[in-house]
Amino acid sequence: MTMTAASPARHHRARSDLSRAGRGLFLAAASLVFLSYVLMPVAWLVSSSFQSEREIVSKPPHWLPHEPTAQNFSAIFFAGEKAVTYETRRKGDPATGGFIPSTAGNLLPSMRNSLVVACSVAFLNLLIGVPAAYAMAKVRFRGRQASIYGILTTRVIPDIALVVPFFLFIRNLGLLDTIWSLIITYLAVTVPFSVFILVSYFESLPDELDKAARVDGCSRWQTLTKVFMPLALPSLVAVILFAFLASWNEFLLALMFTQTPKSQTLPIIVASFTSDFTISFSFINAAGVLAIVPPVLLALLFERYIVSGLTAGAVKG
Amino acid sequence: MASIRFKDVTKRYGDVVAVHDLNLEIKDREFVVLLGPSGCGKSTTLNMIAGLEEITDGELWFDQQIVNALPPHRRDVAMVFQSYALYPHKTVYENIAFGLRMRKLAGAELDRRVRDAAAKLEISQLLERRPSQLSGGQRQRVALGRAMVRQPSVFLMDEPLSNLDAALRISMRAEIKRLHTEMQTTFVYVTHDQAEALTLADRIVVMNDGLVQQIGTAHEIYERPVNMFVASFLGNPPINYLKGEMTRSGDELRFRRGQVDLAIPPALAARLNGFKGSQVCIGMRAEDVDERGTPAPGRAISGRVTSVLPIGSDQFLGLELEGEELFFRVGKDLRHATGETAALAVDVNRLHIFDPDSGRSLLW
Amino acid sequence: MTTSAISARRSRVMPRLSYDERSAYLFVAPLAAVLFIVAVFPIVYSFYISLYNLKLTRPRSVPFVGLANYETVLTSPTFWASVERTAVFTVIAVVATSVIALLVALLLNEDFPGRRVLSALLLIPWAIPYVANALMWKWIYDSNFGALNGLLFQLGFIDNYMVWLGDAKKTLALIAQAFVWKEVPLAAILLLVGLKTIPADLYAAAKVDGANVIQRFFHVTLPGLQSSFALVFIYEAMMAIRHFDLFFILTEGGPGNASDVVAWRIYVETFRNLSFGTGAAMSYILALATLALAYAVIRAMAQRI
Numbered sequence: 001m002t003m004t005a006a007s008p009a010r011h012h013r014a015r016s017d018l019s020r021a022g023r024g025l026f027l028a029a030a031s032l033v034f035l036s037y038v039l040m041p042v043a044w045l046v047s048s049s050f051q052s053e054r055e056i057v058s059k060p061p062h063w064l065p066h067e068p069t070a071q072n073f074s075a076i077f078f079a080g081e082k083a084v085t086y087e088t089r090r091k092g093d094p095a096t097g098g099f100i101p102s103t104a105g106n107l108l109p110s111m112r113n114s115l116v117v118a119c120s121v122a123f124l125n126l127l128i129g130v131p132a133a134y135a136m137a138k139v140r141f142r143g144r145q146a147s148i149y150g151i152l153t154t155r156v157i158p159d160i161a162l163v164v165p166f167f168l169f170i171r172n173l174g175l176l177d178t179i180w181s182l183i184i185t186y187l188a189v190t191v192p193f194s195v196f197i198l199v200s201y202f203e204s205l206p207d208e209l210d211k212a213a214r215v216d217g218c219s220r221w222q223t224l225t226k227v228f229m230p231l232a233l234p235s236l237v238a239v240i241l242f243a244f245l246a247s248w249n250e251f252l253l254a255l256m257f258t259q260t261p262k263s264q265t266l267p268i269i270v271a272s273f274t275s276d277f278t279i280s281f282s283f284i285n286a287a288g289v290l291a292i293v294p295p296v297l298l299a300l301l302f303e304r305y306i307v308s309g310l311t312a313g314a315v316k317g
Numbered sequence: 318m319a320s321i322r323f324k325d326v327t328k329r330y331g332d333v334v335a336v337h338d339l340n341l342e343i344k345d346r347e348f349v350v351l352l353g354p355s356g357c358g359k360s361t362t363l364n365m366i367a368g369l370e371e372i373t374d375g376e377l378w379f380d381q382q383i384v385n386a387l388p389p390h391r392r393d394v395a396m397v398f399q400s401y402a403l404y405p406h407k408t409v410y411e412n413i414a415f416g417l418r419m420r421k422l423a424g425a426e427l428d429r430r431v432r433d434a435a436a437k438l439e440i441s442q443l444l445e446r447r448p449s450q451l452s453g454g455q456r457q458r459v460a461l462g463r464a465m466v467r468q469p470s471v472f473l474m475d476e477p478l479s480n481l482d483a484a485l486r487i488s489m490r491a492e493i494k495r496l497h498t499e500m501q502t503t504f505v506y507v508t509h510d511q512a513e514a515l516t517l518a519d520r521i522v523v524m525n526d527g528l529v530q531q532i533g534t535a536h537e538i539y540e541r542p543v544n545m546f547v548a549s550f551l552g553n554p555p556i557n558y559l560k561g562e563m564t565r566s567g568d569e570l571r572f573r574r575g576q577v578d579l580a581i582p583p584a585l586a587a588r589l590n591g592f593k594g595s596q597v598c599i600g601m602r603a604e605d606v607d608e609r610g611t612p613a614p615g616r617a618i619s620g621r622v623t624s625v626l627p628i629g630s631d632q633f634l635g636l637e638l639e640g641e642e643l644f645f646r647v648g649k650d651l652r653h654a655t656g657e658t659a660a661l662a663v664d665v666n667r668l669h670i671f672d673p674d675s676g677r678s679l680l681w
Numbered sequence: 682m683t684t685s686a687i688s689a690r691r692s693r694v695m696p697r698l699s700y701d702e703r704s705a706y707l708f709v710a711p712l713a714a715v716l717f718i719v720a721v722f723p724i725v726y727s728f729y730i731s732l733y734n735l736k737l738t739r740p741r742s743v744p745f746v747g748l749a750n751y752e753t754v755l756t757s758p759t760f761w762a763s764v765e766r767t768a769v770f771t772v773i774a775v776v777a778t779s780v781i782a783l784l785v786a787l788l789l790n791e792d793f794p795g796r797r798v799l800s801a802l803l804l805i806p807w808a809i810p811y812v813a814n815a816l817m818w819k820w821i822y823d824s825n826f827g828a829l830n831g832l833l834f835q836l837g838f839i840d841n842y843m844v845w846l847g848d849a850k851k852t853l854a855l856i857a858q859a860f861v862w863k864e865v866p867l868a869a870i871l872l873l874v875g876l877k878t879i880p881a882d883l884y885a886a887a888k889v890d891g892a893n894v895i896q897r898f899f900h901v902t903l904p905g906l907q908s909s910f911a912l913v914f915i916y917e918a919m920m921a922i923r924h925f926d927l928f929f930i931l932t933e934g935g936p937g938n939a940s941d942v943v944a945w946r947i948y949v950e951t952f953r954n955l956s957f958g959t960g961a962a963m964s965y966i967l968a969l970a971t972l973a974l975a976y977a978v979i980r981a982m983a984q985r986i
Contacts, residue, residue: 027793034785038803041862044828045817059842061831128715131708141705147713154720156972158923160947161964164730164957165723188719191712208402211369214389215396215473216463217419220704222390230406249810251926256952267812267926274816274930281820288816292809299808303801307870371699388700 042292049073049286056282072286076107103272106261107287110269115294117179117265118247121186125194125243126236128187133198134224138210148199155192159252167256181257182265186247193246194239197309201235202228238309241302245295266291319379319393319470319503320345321366326375328361328527335361337527339375348497348504350518352511352550358527359507363473366505368392379470390419395464396473399480401456403448403463409435410444413462420467434466454485465496472497474506478513490516511551515539523547545676548600548669554633556600557643560673563589563597571615572599572668575639580615582666588680589670597679600669601643608634608647612662618643619660622653634659724968731961738955750962759938760946760963766853767942771921773857774864778917779910781861782868787902789869790876807866815930818859822846822931846932849939856927856940864920868913875909876902915978919971943967 048056050068135141136148166185175181205228213223229236251267258264270291273284299306321343328336336358343349351359364370365377368389376383384392395416403412413431422430435441438458448456457477464472474493478486494517497504508514514521515535523530523538523546531543542548549555561574563581570581570589579599581589606618620638627649634645636659645661653659670679698706734746754760789800806814821828822845830842846855879901887897925944928934934941934949947967951960 024793027788027791030784030788031793031795031799034788035799035802037781037862038806038866041817041821042805042809044821045813048820057826059826059831060835061826061828128711132712135705135708139701139705139708141702144705147709151712151716153972154716154724156919156975157724157968158919158944158964158971160923160925160944161727161961161968162720162723164951164961164964165726166719168730169719169723169726184719187715191715192720195712206400206402208398208400209404211364211367211389212396212398212402212404212463213415214369215367215394216416216467217390219388219390220701220708222419224708227404245808249812251810251812251929255929267810270810270812270816271930274812274819281823281826284816285820288813291813295808295810296805299804300801303797303804306804307800307873371701386699 045285045292046289048282049289051282053280053282056280072283073290075104075283076286076290103261103269104283106264106269107266107290109261110264110266111290113179113263114248114266117182117186118244120183121190121247122240122243124183124187125191125239129191129194129198129239130229130236131221131224133195133202134228135220136195137199137202138207138228139220151192151195155189159189163252163256166253170257176257177259177263179263182247182250182254182263185253185257186243186250189250189253190243190246194243197235197238197242198232201232201309205231234305234308237302237305241298241306241309244298248295321471321503321505322376322378323362323365324376324378326365326377327373328358328365328370329373334527336365339529341522341529341532343503343505345503346501348494348506348517348519350514350521351505351507351524352509352514352521353524353530354509354550356526357524359509359522359524360475362524363396363475363505363507366471367394367396367473393470394473395467395469395471396475397457397460397464397477399476401448401460401477401480403456403459405448407447408444409440409446409448409451409459412448412459413466416463416467430466431462434462437465438462453481454489457481457489461493461496465500468500468502470503472500472502472504474504476508478508479510486513493517511553515551523550525550541678541681542669543678543681545598545600545671545678548671548678552602554603554644554646556602556669557645558598558600558671559639559641559643560596560598563592563595572597577618577639578615579618579663579665579668581668581670584666585668585670585680592672592679594672596673598671598673600671601645601663602667602669603633603644603646605664605667606645606647606661607664608651608659608661610662612660616665617660617662619658622655622657622659624655625651625653634661636661727961728965730957731959731965733958735957735961736955746958750958751966753959754962754966759941760943762938763941763943763946766938766940767922767944770853770857770860770940770942771918773854774860774921775914775917777857777861778864778868779913782865782872782913783906785865785869786872786876789873803869804866806863809863811863811926812930814859814863815927818855818862818927819846819931822855847936849936852932852936852939856931859927859931860921860924864917868917871913871916872906872909875906879905911978911981915975918974918978922967922971922974 044063047062047064049072050070051062051065052067052069052071055062055065055067136144170176170181170185175184209227209231210223213227214220218226248265249267250265251271254265254268255271258268261269270284270287273279273287321341323339323341326336326339327334339358339362341362351362353359361370365372368384368387368391372385377385379392404415407415410431413434414427417427417430432441432444435444438461440455440458440462443451443455443459448459451459457480460477477493478489481489490513493504493506497517506513506517518535520532520534521538522532525546531538531547533541538547539551542551545558549558559574559577561572561577564571564573570586572579572581601618618636618638620636620643622634623637623642624633624635626633626635630649631646632649632651634647634651634653636643636645647661671677672679731750732745732747733743734750735743785803789796789803824830824842824844824847827842827845829845830839833839834842846852883901883905884897887901892900923944924942925948928940928942928945929948932940934945943963944967947960947963950956950963954960
C-alpha cells in the first residue's frame with residue numbers, strides 16, 4: 001500500500017520537471033529561430049563589409065571573412081584624402097581603385113546632413129507636439145474630438161500622393177536642395193504619430209493630477225511643464241526615437257528634394273551606390289553598415305521606452 | 318473673507334444638466350457639506366467653486382466679486398481629492414511646498430510653513446519619501462497638508478475619506494473638524510456618507526439629480542426633512558415608508574392601512590390643515606419604536622418578523638406588514654424569532670407625513 | 682451699474698473664450714499651422730493639379746481638363762495591371778507579417794531569461810533604413826554571388842546558382858519577404874500589447890473548463906487579439922500599398938513589369954514621364970482607395986467590439 005501511495009507523487013513531480021525542461025527547450029529553440037531570422041541577414045551584411053572585392057565573389061560565399069580587411073571602411077573615411085582618379089583605378093589601388101566610387105567622399109557629409117535633419121525633426125516634434133497633445137488630452141475645448149481624428153487622417157494619404165504638391169511647394173519657396181525642405185516635410189509626416197503617442201500617454205495620466213496642479217496655482221502651461229512632462233518621460237523619449245528614426249530612414253522625399261551632396265542624406269547616397277553596377281558589393285555593404293549603426297544603436301539603447309511609450313495605460317500594473 | 322454665493326447657477330454638459338438653478342450662500346468660515354448620491358451634482362458644484370468646471374449659466378460670487386471667468390490658479394482655494402492626487406515624482410516635502418512655490422514663496426518662510434503643517438498632521442518623518450511609499454492614510458494627510466499650508470480662503474474636499482478603512486475614517490473625521498476650528502476658514506465638503514455629513518457640517522446641502530433638496534443644519538434636516546428623498550437619505554437603517562389613508566374619526570385624525578391604525582397627535586394634525594387629499598405616505602424612523610411593554614392601541618404596529626440582525630449594541634428587526642418589509646432598530650435584549658408576530662409601539666409624535674405624489678412633506 | 686453687474690451681463694450675453702479654451706487653442710496652434718501648411722494644403726493642391734493636363738515636357742500649355750486625367754488613368758490597362766500587382770504584394774505582405782509577428786509576440790509574452798535581450802535584438806530590422814534593408818537583400822538575392830544562392834547550393838538544394846530577383850515569377854514574393862522582414866518587429870509589438878491586455882482569468886477559466894494549449898489559443902487568445910489584428914492589418918496594408926523604397930532600389934519595377942506596382946507607376950508617371958496631371962490623379966485614386974480600406978476595416982472592427 002505504501003509503495004503505491006508514494007509513486008504517483010514522485011511520478012507527478014518527474015512529469016512536471018520534464019514538462020518544464022521541455023518548455024525551456026522549446027522556448028530556447030524558438031528564440032534561436034527568430035534570432036537567426038533577424039540577425040543572420042544583418043550579420044551577413046557586416047561580414048561582407050569586411051571582405052575584399054576578391055573574396056566577396058567566392059562561390060560558395062565565405063560566411064566569415066578568411067582575410068578580413070578594413071579597406072572598404074577606410075575608403076569611406078579617408079575618401080577626401082585619397083582621390084579616385086582614372087590612374088588609381090587602373091593601377092588597382094585597393095584603397096581607392098578597383099571598385100570604389102568617386103562619390104565615396106559624399107558618404108560622411110551625407111551622414112552629417114542626416115544627423116542634423118533627424119535631430120531637428122525630433123526636437124521640433126516635441127516642441128510642437130507636446131503642448132498640443134496636452135491640450136487634446138486634458139483640456140475640454142470646442143473642436144477637440146475633430147482635431148484628434150483630423151490629425152490621424154492626414155497620414156492616411158500615401159507619401160507618393162504628397163510628393164508632387166510638396167515638390168512644387170518647396171520649389172516655390174526656393175528651398176529645393178536644402179536640408180530645410182527635409183526638416184519641414186519630415187515634421188509634417190512624423191508629427192501626427194508623435195501626437196498620437198503623446199495623447200495616449202497623457203490620457204493615461206490621472207485627471208485629478210491636472211486638477212490638483214491647477215488649484216495649487218499652476219497656469220495651463222505650468223501644469224504641463226512642471227507636472228505632466230516629467231511624468232510623461234517615456235513617451236517623450238519614444239517620440240524622439242520615432243521621429244529621429246523616421247527622419248534618418250526616409251528615402252522618397254529626400255530623393256525628390258535633394259539634388260547635390262549639399263543636402264543629400266545618407267539613404268540617398270547609399271542608394272546611389274547600389275544603382276551603379278561597377279561598384280563592388282563589399283563597398284556597398286560597408287556603406288550599408290555605416291547607415292545602420294546609428295539607428296540600431298539608438299533602438300537598442302532606448303528599447304524599453306519604445307514599448308512603454310506605445311503602451312501607456314494599455315497594461316495596468 | 319470668503320463667502321461664496323451661487324446665483325441661479327446651471328451647469329450643462331451638452332444636453333445633460335448636471336446642476337440646475339442652484340442658489341446657495343455659504344458664509345465665511347462655515348463648514349458646509351454637499352450631500353447626495355453619486356451623480357447628484359455635488360462634485361460638479363465643488364468643481365465650479367474651484368474653477369475646474371465652467372459655469373454654463375448664472376453667477377458665482379466670492380465676496381463681492383464675480384468669479385465665473387477666473388481660472389483656478391487665480392482663485393484662493395485649496396482642494397483635497399478623493400484619490401489624493403499627490404505628485405508622484407515629488408517628495409512629500411515638495412508636494413506640500415508646491416502650491417507655495419507657485420505663489421512665489423521661498424526660503425525660510427516656505428520651509429517653516431511646510432514643516433509646521435507636517436508637524437500638525439504628524440507626518441514630519443515622511444517628508445523625504447515619495448507618495449508611492451506611503452499608506453493610504455499617510456497619503457491623505459499629505460493631501461491635507463498640501464491644502465492647509467496655503468492658508469486659503471476656501472478649503473474644498475471631494476470625498477476625501479472614501480478610500481480609507483472604517484476606523485481611520487472616523488478618526489480623520491474628528492481631525493478634519495478640528496482643522497476647521499483651528500484654521501477658521503470656509504470649508505466645503507462633498508460626500509455621499511450621511512454619517513460624515515451629520516458629524517461634520519454646520520449646514521448640509523442635500524442634492525439629488527442636480528437639484529438642491531434641502532439646506533439646513535444636521536438637526537433640521539434630520540428632524541424636519543422637506544421631502545421623502547431627504548428623509549430616506551439620512552438615517553440608518555433608512556426611514557420606513559407606508560402609504561395609506563388619512564381619515565377623520567370624530568375629532569381625531571387617523572392613519573389607516575389594512576390592519577395598521579395610527580392616531581395622529583393634534584400637534585401634527587394641525588399642520589396638515591391645507592392638505593385636501595386623503596392618500597398620504599407616513600414615515601417612521603427606525604429608532605422611533607419601542608419593543609418593550611405592551612403598546613397602546615392607535616400607537617402600535619405589528620407584523621411578522623422576517624429577520625433579526627444583531628449588530629452589537631442594537632438589533633435590526635425586519636418586520637413584514639401589509640405586504641411591505643420595514644426595518645427597525647430595537648434593543649439587544651429583544652428576543653424574537655423569524656416567523657413570529659411582534660408588536661412595536663410607535664412614537665407617533667415623531668411621525669413624518671408626506672404627499673405620496675410629489676414626495677413633499679406635509680408637515681414642514 | 683456696478684462693474685460686477687456689467688461684467689455679469691457681459692458673461693451672459695457674449696460668451697467669450699474661457700481661459701481653458703484660450704490656452705488650448707494657443708497650445709494647438711503651432712501643430713495646426715504645420716499640419717495645415719504641409720499636410721492639408723498639399724492634399725488640396727494635389728487635387729487641383731490633377732484637374733489639369735500638366736506635363737513638364739511642355740510647361741507652357743496647361744489646359745484644364747476636369748476629370749479627364751482620372752478617366753485616362755482608370756481606363757488604362759497598365760494602371761489596373763499595377764493595381765493587381767499591388768494587391769498581390771499587399772496580401773502576401775500582410776499575411777506573412779501577421780503570422781510571423783504573432784509567433785514572435787507569443788514567444789515574447791512568455792517569461793524566460795534573456796527575454797529582454799531578445800526583444801531588444803528583434804527591434805533591429807525595424808530600426809534600419811529601408812535603403813539599407815534593400816541593399817542587404819539585393820546582395821543576398823544576387824544571382825551571381827548572393828548568399829541565398831550560396832546557402833541553398835551548400836545545403837544541396839540546388840545544383841547551380843539561380844536567378845532570383847530577375848525571375849518575374851519570384852520578384853513580388855522576394856520583395857515582399859524583404860518588406861515583411863522589416864515590418865515584423867513593429868507588428869509584433871502591437872500584437873504583444875494586445876496579448877498583455879487579455880485577462881489572465883480567461884485562461885484560468887478555460888483551463889478549468891478542460892481546454893488544452895491549442896484550444897486555449899483558438900478560443901481565448903485569437904478572439905482577444907481581434908482589435909490588435911485589425912490594427913496590424915490596417916497599418917501593414919497601408920504601408921504595403923504605398924511602399925516605394927524597395928521597389929526603387931531592388932528592381933525599378935522590373936524585370937519587365939513584374940514589380941510595377943501603383944507606387945512605382947506614380948513615380949514613373951510623375952518623374953520620368955513628367956506628366957504631373959495624371960501622376961496627381963493616380964495618387965489621388967490611391968489615396969482614396971487607402972482611405973476606403975482603412976474605413977472599411979475600422980467599421981468592421983467597431984462592430985465586433
